[in-house]
Structure formats: structure tokens, C-alpha cells
Amino acid sequence: MLSEQNVNLTTPTLNFTTPIPGGGRGGGCPPVGIQLEGVILPPVLTIDVILGLLGNIVALWIFCFKLKAWNPNNLFLFNLVIADFLALVSLPLRIDALLRGHWVFGDGLCRINLFLMFSNRSASIALMTVVAIYRYFKVVHPHHRFNRMTKRQAAFVSVFVWLLVISPRVPMLAYNHIKNSGNTTQCFFFTSYKEASRAIIILVGMHRILTVLEFIIPMAMLLFCSIRISSFLKERQMGKPDKVRKAMRVCAVIVAVFMVCFLPTTVTTIGVWVIRSYRPWDCTSFYTFTQLTIVSLGLNFLNSALDPIVYVFSSSMFRKALFSSLPRALCCRQDTGDGENAASSSGSQSTTQQELKSMRADRESEAM
Template sequence: MPPDSNFTTVSNPLTSARGGGGCPPVGIQLEGLIMPPVLIIDVILGFMGNIVALWIFCFKLKAWNPNTLFLFNLVIADFFALVSLPLRIDALLRGHWVFGDGMCRINLFLMFSNRSASIALMTVVAIYRYFKIVHSHHRFNRMTKRQAAFVSVLVWLLVISPRVPMLAFNHIKGSGEKTQCFFFTSYKEASRSIIILVGMHRILTVLEFIVPMAMLLFCSVRISCFLKQRQMGKPEKVRKAMRMCGAIVAVFIICFLPTTVTTIGVWVIRSFRPWDCTAFYTFTQLTIVSLGLNFLNSALDPIVYVFSSSMFRKALLELLPCRKDEGQKRESSSGNQSTTQQELKTLKAECGSEAVQSAGP
């Protein structure tokens, strides 16, 4: 990361920063080596999976329910990230940001909003399934599509509102061919407003993982215990319900846990070891790199759709070539059976007429 005029430049970033005005925004550039291939994979897999998902939602699902509407909003959240990542990839490959201040603000806003929206919507899907199974007579299960749309709008407002202030500030670091677009790069920022904004971001990053994760684990355990105690249906029913919860929990842990851990690390170092620039640089770079895993959720979310919606799963299976072949074989076999039955009926009729003729005078 390029040095900023607001910071005291030091020749060795690993030295102590006592009395030096904090650690300057100089890093070890891990993101330039690791993030481009990770983000490219995220974009390719994400676009492939979500374009198929969007096509199924728009053209294959004839009847929508609240669960389907929540999943559709999750697709929209994924596209927020997917349209912003190509600019980030370009900046990493070039080594600097060339799209200006306005696009930098929008880019950061979309990336961080995707994380929050994905977490919130997956949590809503898990809670909806929890009420459907454990509290089947609760009025929550009588939710209409209009009410589900209202819940979706409320989720978006809660997600976007804390991120809107990001659009009000300049996040460009450096100048010329050393320009970078980063949300946080140092201990000291240009103004008190930025310091408050970065602090709020770190609090949200931790809370929006810990609270939904606790709710997901609660829903998963309760669903499993309820189905096993009531012995509802075959064991396969229990497995299907747990697959959905397991898929969401797995996406949470793989995509969002690393960012939460590294953010806590930066927070602890800044609060209790402000002179330890070595640890600060390491955790700052790891935080930026872990963002690549955040956006992996855009590629993994189609798995959540498969396990969370039987209608989506059925529509997806109908698109597979092997399923089409099986369907054609079934139609052919049913056609052959109907032809055979018709031939038998004709043969019986002929035999009956011959019997009548032989019995005649």
C-alpha cells in the first residue's frame, strides 16, 4: 500500500511506532499475489451458478412462496458482488486503481453490502425453515408473498443503512500510478469521521457473523432434535432438513469466519498493542485477503438454493441432460406400454368376433 502524506514515513515498517504517529500504511502486498486468482474463480463460478439460478427463478418456477422470494433476494445480493469484483481484479493486476474516486466508493459499498445481505438473507431462510418444521402451526408459517416481500425490503434497509456513509467519503490512497482504493489501511485516518466509520465497520463485521451464526446453530440443533424425538417420517426426512442447515452453516464458516477472525485481530492489536506494526501489517493484509473468501459465497449460494427449495431442486434436475434422457425413456416406455395395451384390446376384440361367428348358424 502506498504511503500517505498524513503519515510519517519509516524505512522499516517492522520497527516500533511509539511516538511516530502510528504505523504508516505500508504492507507486505499479500493481496496482490493471492487475491487475483481467488477473485477470478469467484467471478467465474459465481456468474455461472447465479445466472442458472436467476433463469430458474424467473422462467422455471411457476409458483413462488416466501422461501423462494428470500432465495431470489440472495441471488440479487450475489450479483452486487459479482459486478464489483472485476474492477477489484483489474486494480490488483495493474497494481493501482484507475477508475476514480466515485467508482471506488461504489465498489466498496457493493462489496461490503454483499457480505451483510448474504448473511442476513441466509439467516432468514434458516429461520423460516425452523418455523416450518418445529412450529408448524405458528402464524409465521402463514406468511403471504406480500409479507415476505416486506420482510425482504426490511432486511435490505437494515443491511444498506450502515453502509451508506461509505459513499460520503474519499477512500483513495496515494496518487498517480500508486493510487489504491482501500477502506482501511492504517491506524490513523484522515479525519475523525473516517475513524468512526472504520470502527463501526469492524463492529458490524464481527456482530453480523456471531449473532446469525448463533441463530443458525440454534435452528439446526432444534430441527434435528425435533425430528428425531417426534420420529416424523423416515430418517431421510431428517437428513434432508439437516442438509439445508448444514449447507448454510458450511457457507458461513468457509466464507465469513476468516474475515471475522482477522478483523478481531486488527481490533485487538490497535487497542492493546498499537506499537506492534509487524502484527498490524500481517492482520491487515490477512483481512484484505480473507475478503476473497467472503465473495466465494456468491459461488456457493446455489448449493443453498438446492438444499433450501424443493421447487428449485426439481427445476434444476429437469435441466440436466441425464434427466431429460430418463424422461424421454419414460415417455417412450409409457408409449410402448399404451401401444401394447391397445394391441391386446384389439386382439381380444378380434377373438371375440371370431367366437361369435363360430357360434352362429
């Protein structure tokens, strides 16, 4: 399909356990059949597209028409919406190819399709990491000059992130990934070392390295930011316990989305890599990791459907704009609870003091 794991969409399921003589490094095992891929991926990717489009269309509407003020955090989240849309618009072509059993959209769309899908993974990871780092400085280092970032500077950071994640994927656009098998045409990123040119082999190797590094490094940064925010708030006892829990919920949501969507693909990619390098004769293990990689692709694109949850937890401005747009019947309960809390905490405070306190709370919630 769209990965390098010897996948052939038209080959019946094969159960070879011995290598083909002379197949060469990584080419000793026959192509993997499509039963698991053809059965699991179409419904999973369809769910990803439906949920992702619904959530991201609402998010885009909020960002474009309901958000009254922008800050760097919201700008980073908006770029995350764009990255999700790039992946979502490319998945229907892949679903169609799986259902038909062959690719009918030509070489140009094949290159663009593969480029958009792989770029989305990199962009989503990078932008979620930037959001976590921004929150880390807001909470742990509130006086750092990083927190005085302007919207213009945030835009430059966003452009730099896009260039950083897209540049390694641009070579995908330079090579033909169309494979002809009998009367059918397939759109592969890679089929086997035996059939590939040296340039494709290098491209696949770079892809594998990026797949691992772009998970391990951001994951380490996300865990560091989460642990530091938690320990800082607990040590300083800043605000009430509910504020500490709120800050940790934001970090937990980002880490959870990150782990669910990207960890399986990273683990299976490493598994295939190790088997190809050190156990090229072990076709059984190769098939097992290849099939697991195929299944994990569905989770890989689930991030586009789960990212709207990140927007709600990561931006109080987005959250307020969303709640204000919901039908009043859905918001009345929350409004009542807020009113009771305000009444119980007002006491002898003046109106001016309450307004100042509200403004300060808003800044704290945005930082968290």
C-alpha cells in the same frame, strides 16, 4: 485494497518490526506491502467471479423462467441471488486494480465499488439467516402464524432486510476513498489513523463492529435453528430417517457456507482490532493478521459461488425446476430410482391416495 488494514498497493513489501515514533494509536506501523495480496487475490477473486456468475445466472434463469410457483422461501432465495450479483459485478474492477497496481475508474466508482462489496457480505448473511429461520418455523412450529406468511409479506420482510443491512454502509458513499501516491491513484476504504479524518475513523470503527456482530448473532441463530430442527425430528420420529437426514443436510450446508466464507474475515478483523487497541507497537503481529485478512477476503466473496448450492438444498421447488431443465440423460437415472420407489410403495393404495401422499411429501420437503 478494500479493507482498513493499512494496505498500500504500490508500496514494496516492508519488514519493519518497530513502530514509527509519533505515529499515534494504530498508526505506529508502516504500510503493509502487497506481495501476498497481489499474488493471491487476483486468481482467487477471478475464480469467485467465474463460478459465481455461472451458478447465479443459472439460478436467476430458474427463478425467472422455470419456477411455476413462488413462496416466501423462494422469494428470500431470489433476494440472495440479487445480493450475489451486486458483489460479482463489482469484483472485476477490484481485480483490474490489483493487476494494474492502481485504480483508474475515478472516485465515484471507487465509492460504489466498496459499498457493493461490503453490502454483499451483510446481505448474504442476513438472507441466509432468514431462510434458516423460515425453515425452523416450518418444521418445529408448523402451526405458527409465521408459516402463513403471504408473498406480499415476504416481500416486505425482504425490503426490511435490505434496508437493515444497507443503512450502516451508506456513509461509505459520502466520503472520498481515493488516495494519491506519486503518479498512481488507489481506491482504499482506509489507510491509517494518521492520515484519516475523524469521520473516517468513526466509519471504520462502525465497520469493525458490524463485521463482528453480523457474524456472531446470525451464527448463534443458525446453530440454534439447526439443533432445534434436529432434536425435534428425532424426538417426534417424523417421517423416515432419510427425511431427517435431508433436513439436517439443508442446515449443515448453510452453516458450512457461513463458516467457510465469513468466519476467517471475522477472526482476522478481531485480531487486527485487538492489536491496534492493546498492542500498537507489535508490528509483526499486525502484519500477520493483516496478511491473513487479505487472504480471507477471497473466501469472503466465495459465498457468491457457493450460494447456488444453498438454493438446491433449501428449495424443493427450485430443485425440481433445475432437474426438469437438465438434459434427459442426466435425469433418467434419478427418474428410474423414483419410479422404482413409487412402484414398491404403491401396493394396494389407490391412485388418489398416492397423489395425496405425493402432495403431502412435497409440502414436507419444502418445509425442510
